[in-house]
Amino acid sequence: MQFLTDIPPYVILSHTWENEEITFQDIHDLKVAKSKPGFAKVQNACARARRYNFDWIWIDSCCINKESSAELSEAINSMYEYYEDAQACYVYLCDVSAEHHPRNPNSTFRDSRWFKRGWTLQELIAPLRVMFLDKDWKRIGTRRSLCDVVSAITTIPMEVFRGRDISEYSVAQRMSWAALRETTRPEDQAYCLMGLFGISMAPIYEEGGMKAFMRLQQEIIRISDDRSIFAWTASPSSHDEERGLLARSPYEFRMSGEVKASETDSVGNWSAYSFGNDGLHIHLPLESIPDDSLHISDIDSDIKSTVFLASLLCQSITDSSYMPAASSLDDVRELTVRENRFPRPIRRANSDWQLGALNGIIAYHVELLPSAQHFTCTRDTPLTRYYGPRSAFVDLDWPNPTARTTLVYESPSTGEIFAVGLVPHFDDEDRLSYFLKLSQSDSTDGALDCDPKVDTIVQQLGSGAYVSVTCELRGGLLDTSSIVELEVDYTPNGSPEINFFARALRQPDAGFMVPLQLYRRSCSIPDLTEPLQLKEIFPHDFFSQTFEDLAYVTVSNADNDGDNSPNGSGSSDYRLLTYTALGRTPSTVCVAVGLHTSGAWSNVSLPGEGHHWDLTAVSSSTIRLSPRSDTGPIAYIASRTNLQLGSYLLCLDWKER
Template sequence: MLVFIYYWRPSSHKSLTVHAWLDNSFFPFHNSRLLSLMRLLNTKTLKLAEFYADIPLYAILSHTWEKEEVTFQDIQNLETARLKAGFAKVSNACARARNYDFEWIWIDSCCINKESSAELSEAINSMYQYYEDAAVCYVYLCDVSIEFHPRNPKSMFKDSRWFKRGWTLQELLAPDYVIFLDKDWVRIGTRWTLRDVVSVITSIPVEVFKGRDINRYSVAQRMSWAASRETTRAEDQAYSLMGMFGVNMPPIYGEGGAKAFMRLQQEIIKISDDRSIFAWVAASSEHDENRGLLAKSPYEFRMSGEVKASESDCIGDRSSYSFGNNGLRIHLPLESTGDDDVFLASLLYQLVFRPTLQPALKNIQELTVRENPVARMSRFDNRPRYGSAGTVYHVDLLPSARHFLFTNTIPFHVVYPPNPNRVLVQLGPWSSCDYSKLTYKTQVTKEAFTIHLWHTGSPYYALHLGDQPIEKPSFLTDPSPDDGTVMRSDSGAISVHCEVTGRLGDQRLEIDFIDQDSLEIDFWTQTLQPPRSGFIVPSKVDSEGLNGQLIGVYPSDFYTKTFQDMAYIPMSPPDDGDTVPPFRILTYRIPGRFSSHVAIGLLGPSSGTPWTEVVVGPGTAEQVYQSYINRSRAGKEWLKEETSIWSDSFYGDGLVASVQERSSLQLGTHLLRLEWTYPD
């Protein structure tokens, strides 16, 4: 039992002294991390080991739970564990880690004893750190195949269940290195090489995957990243976000999702005065409810991805706010609306507030004492990431690239192992050299590429075509966390991937080649650029028993996002050379009637001028879309904004479509409104 004793000296200005009794011993209590239990699975023996300190390098697995996962109790008896369907996942994860010299791996399904409520609580509060401390995180996507590159719209990568789960958000953000693996455990790519795709799928700014600290984003922005994610237990929507905000609280299953999320926000408020935590929009079903300033779920932050942190310094001490037993206490500037009971309050403006004090209370003052936030410390922060002997590069030619031959230009740095497709390069203190280069050429075309290797305390590498030296190491001008590079060549594309290993100071570089004739080569070498304009459209149209439901958007693309009560359809304004301005066809199913198609699009340069039209009757969305294309090819002037068929409002079969420019907290630049009308 831990007992705290506080000594209060009213007449003294000395610091408050805190002591503690622990197991009958008396000692000053310091702000240090208490040792906690961590179990790791041995990748060779599949036996669990317990660690309290000196935790070894380990890999970690991120996955979505399926039927018959191997539990902590199962793994105690391997014969029992092998009978479960989930054993294949454990076995393959261990094999993958073992192949890259990791002796230990952490897997949530079998490394936590979930029958112990105390251990489960500790694990939930430590989960972010488990992933942050891991040398590498393997993301296993059981519903994705490497058949198509993730940038290919045909790929299932963007639709993977992993991107829709609540717990996997922190598993994406916390580790230094993240590798995506398909259903057959084949590498798809890394968080770095697929940063544009992952950003589009998750709505997390691509700068986060370039190494920008997530704490530089507002509370509302970080909440928005979780808006469309789901958890099996409602309370886990809150518990899965604790690590991202650097707070802790005991999980109480049974309290309900709204109450758990309320507690989470209260814990965040204790360490942050960022008022963006109040920048949320209620779901459409709750617009008429009387609400306080706190949201009920991450979903209510779905439109807050562009909300910046509040400028708390501009209002000084009045920026702080807190909870009392009668609610939230906060300073807000109020503006009258003309209604005696309704005021507008700004979250970011200063309010000059002077309470009227009774004579007997003149000596009472309101004080604000700020504490410096306690930074999360990794258990590996003080441990060298690279060996004192320097860096050993293991450079492997994968089968697709073995028509290239290695040319050794600096022989005394290179060691030739028995494997003819591998080269070892020692850089650093023992080799007395911090630079080397490896050149590969084909015998027939003489096409060449060069890998430049450095060691200046930590390893770096760069890839360029040809065999000439480069003037300056890339890390001196672009210190990005590059763990993979793809470059287009005359005959295809060269891919170099850096695989993290379990040996301190070792780096594994794997060279792949994508042939020019491959249908996927363009997807390997392009970068996705999400549009800045877009439409918020309703997912339902309800009026007097007629319930319309959005059932499709044509043509579909990476950028469309569907929520519970709306969809977001990003759309770029037309370029000068566009024959047909960009547009989409929305299909709403109306019970007892033909489906209604609603066309939305942008005309003109800059941000674009919106238009909309309702098309009622039979026909697929593709047929409606093609009819507009044909209308353009026929030379009709339907593209002009002033033509009568294109307007901000069009009536058809009782359905009214109108477009409004963004005027409040929402995604994109325009809002589509749909309403039923009835003839007089």
């Protein structure tokens, strides 16, 4: 069935494709569909939707007729809206178990293939609500309750998962979110990003990934004058090529996560730029670079004087410095008036079912999950229609400004007690929402109201155990009532997951881009290189990322308050990088990097050879590390250059003295 208008409430499935998925053609012949392994996924997704009273679910594998090029093109251009308009998104992680909490380093959550795929980026950002489910369809958590973990995995700021409009982030930042994601077809690296920038373009498979990504950038330029689209770093494979101003893939934005949108107002009517048949037309403030500041050995001295620095007028989120340093601008005094862009209306705001309780009853269904079924409801209220060993229904009259109630639960075996407070309300758009209260006593008086946008609330009991209440969205109508489904979970004290349950990850203060390999150059054999591979990062860094030639590691300021334990927030004021050579003459190099009030620092030692090193400042961006004794045959030069693209770059040059 196809809906063009009056779209009913629906949920949507996000997943990674496996062998023998159910197709549009298969679903029309259930005998064929049931014979495929992928049918179990469709069946379980539908069962979950029905459990929460939704009549409709959209699944990309079997809801798009890929044999129709017109339908496929429409679906690709509309995919972001499909997920944005859904009432909730179920994310099925077939390679994850809910045995460990996602904050636990032993959890497979961060290693899920789902976080590495290109199309799942918009499926993570677009929906109003996101629920993560493990391989057995058990709930892992919601996007909101796990926003710190998901942010650490994806590099997407937590504010995005708390409702901030992604249009407030620069083009470069949004591109960086896709830098490490992969797609089966190279062209999809561009097509899967169209929704993030609000553009449409015809998919042309077989045009090649670079051409498709070039078209994507051209379409973005048609609607945006944000010059951060040019704030990228060439991939190592193209370092020796002459390049224009456009990137060739999202990977080249891997170091652009902290680039703010350009301040184009400062150049007045020169802010616009456009494409012509001879290339990109743009005004840029240029500044000649002195020869002595060029530390690039392969630039011929005859052409150094023709190298200029062009400012994109973009600032760093970290310290508001320009990238690169802004050149002086003429005093331009011409007014430019820009039309505001009209946002696309979201159809879910018009869903009549959300307004069903305006003149009726709001029903709360509170269910104890198996982990919490040793509790019993010891006190209900006159508003409680039914309560039993595992669940309770509570009806609250609306509109009644005093409509609220409290359910008290107690465990006969442990003596633990907690109370759940229920307070309905409507938001600014007249949509039903709720406040929750949760306390470790038999009353919710004095407990803080949970933000109505928060879908999970957690309370530690006096015993050290944790109780959590999660709101599961329900669909459909029950007479004139709207049902709020609340599920209570319990984590006992002593559980291996207890340390990760309520402690959010501490966001790092800075990051380093470090090489994956070090090369030792021998003076006696000029062409000989002995690579050392990066083998270990200590303490464990939850925020680390690995690129083609570099790794990203994070540090926190030692002077900042907070828990630096690697098993707590994952943050630390230093990282120890171990490089090991696996050749005939094994050797190990340890590099320490850190952050202090005075700025970033680095140190190098050779544990296998007993050398220790002292740091000597050579210039504002270079540190020389010298052995404390004269017996060492090795000298290092460590360069830390602020890229203004979100990180420090650590360069190690290892050569015989």
